[in-house]
Amino acid sequence: MKDFIITIDGASSSGKSTLAKGLAKHFGFKHIDSGAMYRALTQYAMELQLLGEDCYKIKELISLLPTIKIDFNSDDFVMLNGKVIEGKIRSLEVAKYVSIIAKESIFRKFMVDRQRELGERGNVVMDGRDIGSVVFPKAEIKFFLEASIDVRTARRFTELKEKGDVVSYKEVYDNLAKRDEIDSTRLDSPLVKPTNAIVLSSQESTSENLLAKAIDEIEKKRS
Numbered sequence: 001m002k003d004f005i006i007t008i009d010g011a012s013s014s015g016k017s018t019l020a021k022g023l024a025k026h027f028g029f030k031h032i033d034s035g036a037m038y039r040a041l042t043q044y045a046m047e048l049q050l051l052g053e054d055c056y057k058i059k060e061l062i063s064l065l066p067t068i069k070i071d072f073n074s075d076d077f078v079m080l081n082g083k084v085i086e087g088k089i090r091s092l093e094v095a096k097y098v099s100i101i102a103k104e105s106i107f108r109k110f111m112v113d114r115q116r117e118l119g120e121r122g123n124v125v126m127d128g129r130d131i132g133s134v135v136f137p138k139a140e141i142k143f144f145l146e147a148s149i150d151v152r153t154a155r156r157f158t159e160l161k162e163k164g165d166v167v168s169y170k171e172v173y174d175n176l177a178k179r180d181e182i183d184s185t186r187l188d189s190p191l192v193k194p195t196n197a198i199v200l201s202s203q204e205s206t207s208e209n210l211l212a213k214a215i216d217e218i219e220k221k222r223s
């Protein structure tokens, strides 16, 4: 098969990463989780105490951008300045602040430039909010994943509990609702269904069924 890019967009916990991982494995592609890139920057800012409760030192964070390099290792884990930081970035603490960082154009431009570099050679599945609309609008295969906020909350809540995080269902629900709102109403690259995207619902589908459906769609499109 010729090199190509698969984009997957959708709201938080709509099943993007699971589908992306499955497709990456099936096609032997690299998986780039663009949300992990925003989460890594957020975690870094929090560690430096530039971001947190009543603290938003955006100018300082902007001045650090030229010193920050985001990458993915061979297992597709995000790295910031050469260090894997996968575990911490999935916490509810980071989730509370990530959309505040992600709505700023200066950080978006930084991420989009890097995402384009990482994906330019093709053979990549990239998931996020603006991948099919802004980062790779000409991608050959675009998916848009949908699921209700209740199903997404239940999924995220179970994931966090399994990791041992102490969180309530309500906290997770409120965080998703807040991020949905910020991500879909921001001025720069809001979450939208990209033109020509294939809409898949992960509402009731098992991840295996969803993957099979997506592979089927890709094979139809490329035959």
Ligand code: C5P
Pocket: 012, 013, 034, 035, 036, 038, 039, 098, 099, 100, 102, 103, 127, 128, 129, 130, 131, 179, 183
């Ligand atoms: O996908 P995930 O939930 O890990 O993304 C975390 C946050 O990163 C989102 O809520 C959103 O604010 C931001 N994001 C974004 N654009 C992307 C990917 C993620 O704005 N392409």
